[in-house]
Amino acid sequence: MAKSRRKRTGPVQVGIYLLQYLAARSFAWLFGVFPPEQNLRTAETVADIWARFNPERLARATGNVRRAFPDMSDEECVELAKASVRYMFRTYMVDAFQLPRVVTEESWQRHVDLSNARPGTKLMIGERPAIFLGPHAGNWELLGFFPTLMGFRMHALARPLDNPFIWQWAIGLRENRGMKIITKFGATEELQAIIYNGGRIAFIADQSAGNDGIFVPYFGQMASAYKSIALLAMRYDLPVAVGVALRTGNGFNFEIHTIDIIQPEDWRDHEDPVFYITARYTHAMERAIMRAPDQYLWIHRRWRARPKWERDGKPLPERIKTKLRTLPWMDEAMIERISADTDQRVKERSSGAA
Numbered sequence: 001m002a003k004s005r006r007k008r009t010g011p012v013q014v015g016i017y018l019l020q021y022l023a024a025r026s027f028a029w030l031f032g033v034f035p036p037e038q039n040l041r042t043a044e045t046v047a048d049i050w051a052r053f054n055p056e057r058l059a060r061a062t063g064n065v066r067r068a069f070p071d072m073s074d075e076e077c078v079e080l081a082k083a084s085v086r087y088m089f090r091t092y093m094v095d096a097f098q099l100p101r102v103v104t105e106e107s108w109q110r111h112v113d114l115s116n117a118r119p120g121t122k123l124m125i126g127e128r129p130a131i132f133l134g135p136h137a138g139n140w141e142l143l144g145f146f147p148t149l150m151g152f153r154m155h156a157l158a159r160p161l162d163n164p165f166i167w168q169w170a171i172g173l174r175e176n177r178g179m180k181i182i183t184k185f186g187a188t189e190e191l192q193a194i195i196y197n198g199g200r201i202a203f204i205a206d207q208s209a210g211n212d213g214i215f216v217p218y219f220g221q222m223a224s225a226y227k228s229i230a231l232l233a234m235r236y237d238l239p240v241a242v243g244v245a246l247r248t249g250n251g252f253n254f255e256i257h258t259i260d261i262i263q264p265e266d267w268r269d270h271e272d273p274v275f276y277i278t279a280r281y282t283h284a285m286e287r288a289i290m291r292a293p294d295q296y297l298w299i300h301r302r303w304r305a306r307p308k309w310e311r312d313g314k315p316l317p318e319r320i321k322t323k324l325r326t327l328p329w330m331d332e333a334m335i336e337r338i339s340a341d342t343d344q345r346v347k348e349r350s351s352g353a354a
Contacts, residue, residue, distance in 0.1 A: 021165035028097045036102060037251055039094045047089035051082060061085060061298040067341070068219035069293075083294035095139055095252075100173070102252045103142065105149050112146060113248070113255040120241050120258035124152055129195045131233055131240045135206035135285040136297040138246040142254055144202050145179050146245070155180045155194050156202040195236050205229060206285050208305045215307040216279040217324065219286055220337040222316075224305040230277035237264045240277065242284035246292045257291065260284035272323065279327055306345065313350060316342045 009017070031039050051058045061081035066072065072080070103111045114121060123130050124147055132154075134143045144156050156174070160183050161167040171181050182190050194201060205226070213224035233240050240262040245254045262280055267273040289296045309317050316339040324330050324338070 017163045017165055020163055021169065024166055025169070027093075031094065031097060036094060036098045039098065040090050040250065043089040043093040044086045046093065047086040048082070050089070051085050057299055058082070058085065060301070064298045064300075064302065065293075067221060067303070068298075070220070080293060081298055084296060084298045087295050088297055088299065091139060091141075096141060096173075099139070099142060099252060100145070100176075103146070103149070108146065108149050111253050112142075112245075113253075115255075117243065117256040117258045119261055120243050120256075123239060123241055123261060124200065127198055129198050129236065129238055130200055131229060131238050132200060132202045133205040133229065133240060133242045133281055133285070134202075134244055135288055136204060136300065137206075137285075137289050138244045138292065138295050139254060140204055140245070141174075143243060143245040143256065145174065146256070147200070148179055152200065153180065154200055154202055155182055155190075157182050157191075159183070191232065195238070201232075203229060205281060206302065207300070208302055211305045211308070211311070213305060214275060214278050215320075216275065216282045217327075217330065217334065217338060218282050218302070220334070221303055221341045222307055222310075222320075222338060223282070223303055224307075225278050225282055227274055227278065229281065230274040233262070233264070233277055234267075234273055239263050240281055242281050242288065244285075244288035244291070246295060257288065259288045271326065275323055276327070283327075283329055310342055310345055310349070313346050315339065315346070 031042075034042075058078075058081055061084055062077050065077045065080050065084075066074075069077065069080075120132070124132075132143075134140050144154055147154050156179055158181055161170065174181055191201060207226075209224045209226040211224065214227050214230075215222040216225055217223075218225075229240065232238065242259045242261075243257060244259060245256045247254055260280065260283075262277060266280075267276045270276040309315070309320075321335055321339070324335050
């Protein structure tokens with residue numbers, strides 16, 4: 001096991017971390033006093049106040065919405081961005097602490113609808129190991145811990161938080177639900193053991209992998225994604241399932257959807273299986289988000305990293321267009337949209353440099 005890469009901190013920083021931890025625990029206790037539905041409304045009010053005092057972050061979310069939905073009016077883009085921020089606060093302020101109290105082994109059937117999750121459920125109850133993915137949409141925590149309520153052991157890969165006190169608290173909350181959290185630092189040996197024992201591995205897979213990631217289509221733009229999921233699937237011949245848990249109504253009711261399952265036979269003969277697997281699960285996450293765009297975290301810097309050709313001020317290369325044409329769901333109009341987005345970004349970069 002590799003050693004942790006957490007930064008060393010001095011006594012001042014440790015003190016700040018401790019104060020943040022105590023504030024978070026106090027906040028969680030305070031919310032536990034009030035009914036969950038009231039807390040959801042409070043979270044929305046806090047979100048509106050936060051957005052008013054953080055216009056640059058709201059602008060980032062609005063810009064991401066505008067690029068993803070070019071046919072939306074400016075007013076619609078702003079409203080969707082605001083709805084996304086409200087949902088983010090509901091998720092982090094309320095769901096993270098109160099959902100495990102509401103959705104339990106005894107009550108989950110009243111709160112979770114599995115009618116659209118049958119393919120994923122079938123894969124879950126099978127004996128072969130598998131990879132389960134989801135985006136930062138709906139309630140991704142529920143997507144991870146819900147299978148444990150039905151007796152399945154889930155292993156989730158996560159990046160440690162900078163604050164060690166909050167991180168240990170968060171780990172305890174998750175593992176008390178039956179999940180096993182694996183940190184990204186030195187996870188190879190653990191993942192190998194899990195797979196050999198027929199286990200199930202969960203990832204939140206819509207984060208940017210930086211400029212060195214593999215770039216695939218995502219809402220009409222090229223976005224950086226990690227190669228590791230595809231490489232893991234290829235090395236161990238694993239199926240990859242993409243799902244999402246979407247909230248219905250204003251309470252604690254959710255629908256779990258299986259969006260896609262990528263079987264080894266789907267990519268085995270592809271000329272570039274890493275590109276195909278990554279592009280397909282990214283496309284599945286886009287389809288999941290389209291079912292409830294207001295439940296997605298548009299504030300993420302999902303498109304911050306850019307491919308080398310774009311950084312070099314060049315148009316979308318023909319070799320990339322050729323690769324895109326190997327994806328069954330892509331058509332020429334989609335490729336043209338990506339090409340136009342590349343040209344626009346190159347122009348913006350050039351204007352900024354000038």
